[in-house]
Amino acid sequence: MTLRSMQELLSDFAEHREWEQFHTPKNLAMALTGEAGELAAEFQWLTPEQSADVMADPRHARAVRHEMADVLSYLLRLADVLDVDLEQALREKVDLNALKYPGRT
Ligand SMILES: [Mg+2]
Numbered sequence: 001m002t003l004r005s006m007q008e009l010l011s012d013f014a015e016h017r018e019w020e021q022f023h024t025p026k027n028l029a030m031a032l033t034g035e036a037g038e039l040a041a042e043f044q045w046l047t048p049e050q051s052a053d054v055m056a057d058p059r060h061a062r063a064v065r066h067e068m069a070d071v072l073s074y075l076l077r078l079a080d081v082l083d084v085d086l087e088q089a090l091r092e093k094v095d096l097n098a099l100k101y102p103g104r105t
Pocket of ligand 1: 066067
């Protein structure tokens, strides 16, 4: 699946439920933050070792996968609504980070 096809899937899902009226940039940014918190909660109180092994437990792995999907969904919707090219934005940011944090050559 491409980013664009994922955005179309999510846009169609929202359109068929008449949820587009709720998908303002503000609401989507807030929902994204909430879902990031739900993802973080899956790791709360785990030791570093337990967190590295989280996918070994099928129930926990499923919860982590689903929260990651929620985060991705809202990021994709937000980018769609704001007409942000996520691939271009990622390249720009990686290039800026490379200048800011030069690695070993
Ligand atoms: Mg969630």
